[in-house]
Amino acid sequence: MDAKRVSRIGVLSACAVAAYVFESFIPVPVPWARIGLSNIVVVITLFGWGLKEALLVTLVRIVAGNLLLGIIMSPSFVMSLAGGVAALAVMGTARARAVPPLSIIGASVAGAVTNNAVQIYVFALFFTAGGVPRELMGAFVILGAVVGLLTGVLSGALLKKVALERGMRVE
């Protein structure tokens, strides 16, 4: 991996971690809900530079973000890891297979919903005696769709701007 790539991943990861830590303090009606600001960085990385880059940014964001918040040795770390990786898998697949009908926005929605659903599922595995709380899942699925839509639009706009400035090819 060359120096340019390493530093690019470093900068993108730093943005993602900053967004993640920042948004964790925003009060939200539903517990553990995140506005998903850090997902903007992951989506932009995915569509601008590819899956491998996006995976690295995701992993660094989760590890560093949880380390900073002091919760790395805890179930929420496992939850966010499972959610983040699953979301990226879904977005990567969406990008590779479904992007002509879908756009970065659709991929972002799919990613946000997957992230939320997987987090709830892992939470259920840890904590409930075999039941997934239906209302919680419903609320997080809707939240994911709304958040994914907003972050998708923002990501699309930001990516266009970045591509324009750097002369990058963007799908």
Next chain:
Amino acid sequence: MTRPTVADVAVTLVIVAAGVLLLAYPAAERPRGEAAIIKSVSDTTRVISLSEDRILVVEGALGETTIKVAGGQLEFLSSPCPHKVCLGRGKIAAEGDYIVCVPNGVSARISGKSAFDAVVP
């Protein structure tokens, strides 16, 4: 601004519909529970009766969570987590209700199955 495509909107609507279905399914009237199961990633699992008032200290991943039982209701009094979401949950009493401190890995669930829960395979 990027415009959403028709496919984007369709996918989003389907997802929102699924979420609404999950939410709107009517929850049955749930009876007050009699006992609570307290689990922790770093402590033994305990089953306690809700008819006896008490204060319980549970060891978790980050430190101690204090649980209070009074008047048949259970609440978390203190926990070493950064955002104290578990403390804001308030008091629970119905069967199937639960409070969880995710960072500390501690949960309390009122025993009795809640109707219409999806089953984790």
